[in-house]
Amino acid sequence: MRCPVGSDLAAVVLTARLAGTTTVLLLLVGTPLAWWLARTESRFRPMVEAVTALPLVLPPTVLGFYLLVLLAPTGPVGGVWDAIGGDRLVFSFPGLVIGSMIYSLPFVVQPLQNAFLAIGDGPLEAAATLGASPADRFRTVALPLAKPGFLTAAILSFAHTVGEFGVVLMIGGNIPGRTQVLSTAIYNHVEALDYGSAHLLSGGLLAFSFMVLLSVYSFGRRFEAPRL
Numbered sequence: 522m523r524c525p526v527g528s529d530l531a532a533v534v535l536t537a538r539l540a541g542t543t544t545v546l547l548l549l550v551g552t553p554l555a556w557w558l559a560r561t562e563s564r565f566r567p568m569v570e571a572v573t574a575l576p577l578v579l580p581p582t583v584l585g586f587y588l589l590v591l592l593a594p595t596g597p598v599g600g601v602w603d604a605i606g607g608d609r610l611v612f613s614f615p616g617l618v619i620g621s622m623i624y625s626l627p628f629v630v631q632p633l634q635n636a637f638l639a640i641g642d643g644p645l646e647a648a649a650t651l652g653a654s655p656a657d658r659f660r661t662v663a664l665p666l667a668k669p670g671f672l673t674a675a676i677l678s679f680a681h682t683v684g685e686f687g688v689v690l691m692i693g694g695n696i697p698g699r700t701q702v703l704s705t706a707i708y709n710h711v712e713a714l715d716y717g718s719a720h721l722l723s724g725g726l727l728a729f730s731f732m733v734l735l736s737v738y739s740f741g742r743r744f745e746a747p748r749l
Contacts, residue, residue: 529722531698532706539614539702540682543621547629547678548671550622555633556659574627581624585691588620592692610692612700617693624688628677636670637663673737680733684726 554573558566576584592599592610599610610616640663648658664671686704693700695709703722710719 528697528701529706529718532701532703532722535614535698535700536683536702539617539621540679542618543625543682544629544675544678546618547622547625548675551626551629551633551674555630556637556663558630558634559637573630576624577627581685581687582691584624585620585688588616588623588688588692592616592619612692612694612696614693614700617689617700617702620688620692621682621685624685625678625681628681629674632670632674632677633667636667636673639670640666669740672740676733676737680730683729 554569558570558573589611590596592602594600594603594609594611602610608615610619644662644666645658648662653661684704685702686708689700689702690705690708693702695701695705701709703726707719707722707726710716710722
C-alpha cells in the first residue's frame with residue numbers, strides 16, 4: 522500500500538515540475554503573442570484577445586472536457602498524434618502541460634501585453650532613428666523595459682498552475698505518481714475523511730498563494746511612478 526506521505530511528496534514534486542514546465546513554455550509562446558497584441562492595429566485583435574482571455578471566465582471543467590475530447594486517441598488532435606506514433610496525451614504529463622498552458626495563458630499574455638504597452642512608442646522610435654532593426658528594438662529596448670511584466674507573468678503562471686484542479690482532473694485523472702497533483706491529492710484526502718493531511722496540504726497552498734500575491738504587489742510598487 523502506498524505511503525500517504527510518499528504520495529503527497531510525489532504530488533508536490535509533480536506539481537512543481539508541471540508549474541515550472543508550463544511557465545517556461547508559456548513565456549516562450551506568450552511573449553510574441555503579447556508583443557503582437559500590444560503593437561498591432563489588426564481588426565482581429567479583439568477576437569484574439571477574447572480567445573486568449575477565455576480561460577478566465579470559462580469553467581475549468583468545461584475547458585478540461587473539450588481538451589479531453591481533442592486530446593483523446595479518438596479525438597482530432599490525439600488521433601493524429603497517436604497515428605504518428607506519439608505517446609497518449611490524456612492521463613499523461615504532456616497532456617497536463619498542454620492543458621495547463623491553455624488554462625494559464627491569460628496570466629502570462631496579459632501582464633506582458635500591459636508591460637509592452639507601458640513602454641510606449643518613444644523609446645522604440647528613438648532606437649529606430651539610431652538604425653536599430655525591428656528585431657534589435659525588441660531585443661535591446663522592449664525586453665529590458667518589460668522585465669517587471671515578465672516577472673509578474675512568471676509568478677502568476679506558476680502559482681495559477683499550482684492551484685489547478687478541474688482541468689488536470691479531466692485530462693489527467695488522479696493517478697498517484699503520474700498525474701496526481703496537489704489539488705487532486707487534497708481532494709483524495711477529503712474524500713477519505715483524512716482532514717489532517719488535507720489541512721496540511723491546503724495550509725501549504727494557502728501560505729504559498731499569499732506569498733505569491735505579496736511578492737507581486739510588493740514588486741509592483743517598486744516600479745510605480747513616484748507621487749508628486
